[in-house]
Amino acid sequence: MLCITTTYAQNSFKFTVKAAYNKSVLQGATITLNNTKLKNVTNDEGLATFNNIPDGKQVFKVNHIGFEEKNITISFPVDQQNPMEILLEQSEDELEEVIISSTRTSRSIQNTPTRVETIELEEIDEKSNMRPANVSMILHESTGISVQQTSATSGNASIRIQGLDGRYTQLLKDGYASFGNFASGLSILEIPPLDLSQVEIIKGPASTLYGAGAIAGVVNFISRTPREKADYNFIINQSNVGQTNIGAFAMKRNKKIGYSLLALTNFQKPYDVDKDDFTELPKSKDFTIHPKLFIYPNEKTTLIIGNAFTKSDRTGGDIVLIKNGADNNHTYFENNASLRNTSTVDLSIKSAEKDLFRVKSSFNYFKRDIGIPNYSFKGDNYNVYTDISYLKNLKTQSLIFGANLVYDDFREANQTVLAKDFITKTAGLYFQQTWDATEKLKLESGIRTDLTNFHNSLYSKTDFFILPRVSILYKFNDHWSSRIGGGLGYKTPTLFTEQTETFQYQNLLPLNNIKSEKSYGGTADINYKTSIGDDWLVSLNQMFFYTKISNSTILLQDINNFFYFSNTSQPVNSLGFESNAKIIFREYFKLFAGYTFTNAKAKYLPVIQDIRLLPKNKLNLALLYEKERNFKIGLEGYFTDKQYLYNNFQTNPFWEFGLMAEKVFGKISVFINAENFTDTRQSRYKSVVNGPHNNPTFDDIWTHTEGRTFNAGVKLKL
The missing domain is CATH 2.60.40.1120 (Carboxypeptidase-like, regulatory domain)
Known part of the structure; x- marks a missing residue:
């Protein structure tokens, strides 16, 4: 005893x-x-x-x-x-727990009532091996998201979520909205993946969080922040289609100051895979540099100052003209020259270790020059964004009070009576409450009021929006959980859509008496996670979605062949579901499967009301073997169902496959990729280019135009 x-x-x-x-x-x-x-x-x-x-x-x-x-x-x-x-000491590895910033509460994803999907650093790293130039590959292969190419010769593209047009998805970089309006056709082509730590995706109406333009959802690209241990990354990549990428990213911090620096340059030779004398990939060169300074005056204050600069020049069209100059038989070209500069300031002040006062502001300047034979379109887009918020954390609640101002000004360079100048001003107030009602039940509700004015020389309109939203997370037990959420959204008028991008805004009339589009909708899902013995981990997610848009803007053509926008009383409805499965065996083998069913209808369309260029069924499959910091190899397969074209014909369904491998030798890794190695491309079904060389027309783009792509490169991490 x-x-x-x-x-x-x-x-x-x-x-x-x-x-x-x-x-x-x-x-x-x-x-x-x-x-x-x-x-x-x-x-x-x-x-x-x-x-x-x-x-x-x-x-x-x-x-x-x-x-x-x-x-x-x-x-x-x-x-x-x-x-x-x-x-x-801070870990050299990335965070194992996923922290969400898009809902402004900085909660772990397991405790966030709003349904947020994340693409984490490991997957970003894999996809950037395939396409280091931009984030299009990261999004293209995500369930429920598609990257829609809008030009047959220049490769411009936009993002679609749940079948809705790209103008309904708001793109953010670290919470800053700098990629809409005139820049929309090039936005995802000018966001490099090299400095990203995470991509956060909210599907369904999210205007309560970020205002106009978030009817289909929000995609927020989150940058890496410096740590005490320095981090230096370099990449060199070369592909068989003539693309060369050279990039670097560095970051480091000490007690009082830190920095990060991204620099990337891309070169693309004109590429004509089907030998029809027209480029599938344009001749291009672009350069991005993005320095950020992090200042820590004390333990509770952080000041981040950044400036991102991108310059791009893309020329597609007749490859003979691009290589040797124009002659009588070779005169067609499409040129896109753009310049983007975004300056940002972010001040965060903690109080009582729990609360956070934050001021964010950005000024974005975007200049674009579009040229085709006998026509050019030039313009400047100015965007100013300021957001002030206060986060109050209580024992079981998080409260956010905030206000923001948005100013967007487009000015056409060649001023005429048909100048497409347009100004939008928005002032918003928002409130959000996240409440841990019990260990199992968590609620998130919010409301935003936006006062917006948009005008040009033809008309002016002021709108007032009240935008509520609510999300519920219920954890049945350690294996089962469910999220249900919904809200309202809106989109102010714009001339710059996927359809108008295809004809370079030629013969497009200025907006006149166009009203904002409005929406409501939501998502509901059920999630299951379990382990089987010591070797297997299984995660399943089933999500359903619905969105209805009223006051839809539609593109029409008058008797003089001028295009113009009008509102319709007939709604656009998008409904469907997404099924996702992830199976991990002994941490080495990982199987991912995703299926999307989308039934999106535009009620104003005669006879066939299906949204154009939208497959009802999509399947994503990926099998990966990985031995951490040693070797990885992956095989991917994607099925895309039939799609309706604007001429009411249907396309063929198709499969595409990809293979990737990477080997690590200490601080150096070597990677190879075979993207679309079965050579699925549109010209195998029908020629994309029609008519004579001097006056071509182009079919709608519904699949790859460049065919198979092989690339290889080297990465260095110090």
């Missing part, structure tokens, strides 16, 4: 866990005693207390997401006057 009493003597001990680089307290750190079930989690002050600790030498294991594990050995009994301070 005496031995037993000695072994289980009553000892108490306190720990305070902090980050080593700035001494800020770490809430939620887990401390485990001697690898037993006896553990504790640090509170809001970084404090954890252990009681009933046995005498003798005891080992405490300290863990926190994003930090290196630390072991502390203490011999009991011990006389403690103050809590022991434990300093954790």
Whole structure:
């Protein structure tokens, strides 16, 4: 009995866990005693207390997401006057727990009621091997998302979510909306993946979060932030279609200051795979440089100043003209020259370790010059965005109060009576509450009021929108959970859509008496996760969606062959479901499967009301073998169902396959890819180009135009 009493003597001990680089307290750190079930989690002050600790030498294991594990050995009994301070170093690996920033609460994805899909660093890294120039490959192969090519010769593209046109999806970079309006046809072609840590996708009406343009959803590209350990990344890539990519990304921080720098240049030779004398890939060169400065005046304040500059020149069309110059038989070209500069400022001030005051502002300038024979269209787009928010964290609630201002001004360079100048001004107020009602039930509700004015020389209109939204997360148990959410959305008028992009805005009349489009809709899903023995992990997700758009703007043509926009009283409806499955075996083999059914109808269309260039059925399959930091190989397959063209004909369904491999040699990795190696392309079904060389017309683009692509490259990580 005496031995037993000695072994289980009553000892108490306190720990305070902090980050080593700035001494800020770490809430939620887990401390485990001697690898037993006896553990504790640090509170809001970084404090954890252990009681009933046995005498003798005891080992405490300290863990926190994003930090290196630390072991502390203490011999009991011990006389403690103050809590022991434990300093954790940041981990070299990326965070294992996914933190969501698009909902502004910075919660883990498991505890976020709003349904947010993430594309994490590992997958971004794989897709950037295939296409280092831009993010189009990352999005193209995601369930429920498609990248719609809008030009047969220049390769311009836009994003579609749940079958809705690209103008209904809002693109963000670190929460800044700088990619809409006149820039929309080139936006995803000018966002490099090299500096990204995560892509967050919210599907369905999300205007309550980010205002106009988020009817179909939001795609937020999240940049990497510097850590104490320097990180340097370099990539060189070459493909058989004549593309060369050279890029670098670097970041580092210390206690008071940090930086990140992205630099990327891309070169593309004109490429004509079907030998019809017209390019499938344009001759292009572009350059991006994006420096960011991070300033940490104290433990609670962060100031981020950045400037992103991109210059691009793309020329497609007759390949003889591009290589040798024009002659009597070779005169057609399409040129896109653009310049984009975005300056950003982000100030964050923490208070009481829980609350956050944040001011974000950006100024974006975009210039674009479009040229075809005997016609050019030039314009400048100015966009100013400012957002002020305050996050108040309570014991079971997070409250966000905010306001923002958006100014968007397009000015056509060649001023005529048909100039397409257009200005939109928006002032918004928003409030959001996230409430942990119970351990199982979490609610997120919000409301936004937007006052917007848009005008040109022909008309002016002011709208006031009240936009509520609600999301519910319910965790049935450790395996089953469900999210249901819905809200309202709106889209202010614009001339720059996928359809008008196809004819370079030629013979397009200015907007006149066009009203905003409005929407409502939502999503509902059920999620299941389990492990089978020690070897298998299974995750299944079934999601249903519905969106209805009223006041839809439609493109019409008058008797003088001028194009113009008009509102219709007939709605656009998109409904369907997405099914996703992920199976992992022993952490080495990973199988991903995704199926999308989309039934989108435009009620104003005669006879056939299906949305054009939209497959009802899509299937994504990917099998990956990976030995971390050593070797990976993957096989992908994608099925796309029939699509209706604008001439009411249907396309053929098709499969495409891809193969990738990467081998790591210390700090150097070598990768190879065979994208679409079965050579699925539109010209195998019918020539894309019609008519004479001097006056060609082009079919709608519904699949690959360039065919199979092989590329290989080298990455260096220091």
